[in-house]
Amino acid sequence: MTMSANVTSRKVPEHLVFDDAPRRIYWEVTRACSLACRHCRAEASPNPDPDELSPEEGLALLDRIATFGAPKPHVIFTGGDPLEREDLFDLVAHARSLGLGVSVSPSATPRLTPQVIRRFREAGVEAISLSIDRATAEAHDALRGVEGCSARTIAAALAAREVGLMLQVNTLVAAETVDDLAGVYRLVCDLGAARWSLFFLVSVGRGTVLQPVDARRAEELLAWLADLPRDPGKPLVTTTEAPHFRRVLLQRRSLPQVAAARAGFGIRDGNGVLFVSHTGYVSPSGFLPMAAGNVRRQDIVDIYRSSPMFESLRDVQSFRGRCGICEYHAVCGGSRARALTAEGDMLAEDPLCTYRPVRAMQRGGTP
Numbered sequence: 314m315t316m317s318a319n320v321t322s323r324k325v326p327e328h329l330v331f332d333d334a335p336r337r338i339y340w341e342v343t344r345a346c347s348l349a350c351r352h353c354r355a356e357a358s359p360n361p362d363p364d365e366l367s368p369e370e371g372l373a374l375l376d377r378i379a380t381f382g383a384p385k386p387h388v389i390f391t392g393g394d395p396l397e398r399e400d401l402f403d404l405v406a407h408a409r410s411l412g413l414g415v416s417v418s419p420s421a422t423p424r425l426t427p428q429v430i431r432r433f434r435e436a437g438v439e440a441i442s443l444s445i446d447r448a449t450a451e452a453h454d455a456l457r458g459v460e461g462c463s464a465r466t467i468a469a470a471l472a473a474r475e476v477g478l479m480l481q482v483n484t485l486v487a488a489e490t491v492d493d494l495a496g497v498y499r500l501v502c503d504l505g506a507a508r509w510s511l512f513f514l515v516s517v518g519r520g521t522v523l524q525p526v527d528a529r530r531a532e533e534l535l536a537w538l539a540d541l542p543r544d545p546g547k548p549l550v551t552t553t554e555a556p557h558f559r560r561v562l563l564q565r566r567s568l569p570q571v572a573a574a575r576a577g578f579g580i581r582d583g584n585g586v587l588f589v590s591h592t593g594y595v596s597p598s599g600f601l602p603m604a605a606g607n608v609r610r611q612d613i614v615d616i617y618r619s620s621p622m623f624e625s626l627r628d629v630q631s632f633r634g635r636c637g638i639c640e641y642h643a644v645c646g647g648s649r650a651r652a653l654t655a656e657g658d659m660l661a662e663d664p665l666c667t668y669r670p671v672r673a674m675q676r677g678g679t680p
């Protein structure tokens with residue numbers, strides 16, 4: 314059986330359903346950030362919310378996360394700016410002592426010094442992620458509305474390379490950035506990033522100030538990404554809120570890319586992914602602002618495994634429109650965050666995808 318046939322069959326293979334534990338937990342440890350990027354998802358502000366999880370609550374949350382069992386989820390400390398939390402390194406140390414893998418998504422501020430980056434490495438942080446949205450410093454700073462942001466980002470990336478800390482570069486895909494992506498890719502390669510993650514805009518938070526690309530342009534872009542070389546020294550390309558990249562990889566038979574991306578197949582909002590807000594609310598992703606519970610009152614393990622919201626998001630048969638009948642829905646499933654934003658229904662089809670499933674073609678019309 315070919316790899317393609319195996320992952321696109323109607324019965325969902327067990328390894329594509331993450332019923333017991335998420336693979337990745339994004340914890341927004343604070344919304345405080347000294348930047349004020351124009352399109353910030355978190356709508357960050359200079360001061361911490363007095364209601365954000367306390368240091369004790371943070372340690373207890375990590376204790377509970379560790380009880381998900383093996384393989385333990387990887388925790389990404391995000392924000393706001395995680396470096397605004399005075400107890401960040403205590404949280405990192407506790408997570409590591411519990412056997413949890415840790416990454417950090419810091420903001421490019423003066424706090425992100427080479428010394429801090431070295432300290433991340435010494436504390437056992439696996440990777441940091443930095444944002445580069447445009448290929449030139451002027452364009453990047455103008456998009457973010459923060460002067461000097463690009464220079465600090467490049468300096469931090471070089472400092473990470475210097476100490477051997479894995480780097481992921483995050484890039485926004487929107488109408489305002491899409492024509493610049495080839496230049497961003499060259500920069501990502503030059504910086505020696507291990508991973509390039511492209512976030513296809515979902516208009517939440519301050520993201521509503523930008524325009525998403527349309528489905529046709531997204532399809533062209535995904536095809537270009539699928540054809541990028543998978544050579545040693547080149548970054549692994551992944552997408553956020555565009556899981557149909559996996560469908561494109563399989564259709565184009567980009568086998569080196571498929572092999573590299575295979576571990577992420579099936580993972581999407583609520584299936585293998587969980588987000589904890591700064592005040593403890595648990596959502597399927599940071600771009601899907603619907604809470605299934607709060608870690609102050611409920612066990613995060615119970616919320617993930619048993620809440621009706623998470624259960625429905627793991628059941629591809631419950632999806633509507635094309636995503637419900639698509640032969641790729643087990644590996645893809647569409648962006649549930651975009652379905653909610655665009656259709657008001659997190660189980661609706663993802664309008665950013667142009668694919669016509671075989672069953673829709675057989676019916677001769679739109680499902």
Ligand code: SF4
Binds near residue numbers: 635640642646667
């Ligand atoms: S129709 Fe839905 S499940 Fe199928 S490839 Fe497109 S987004 Fe993915």
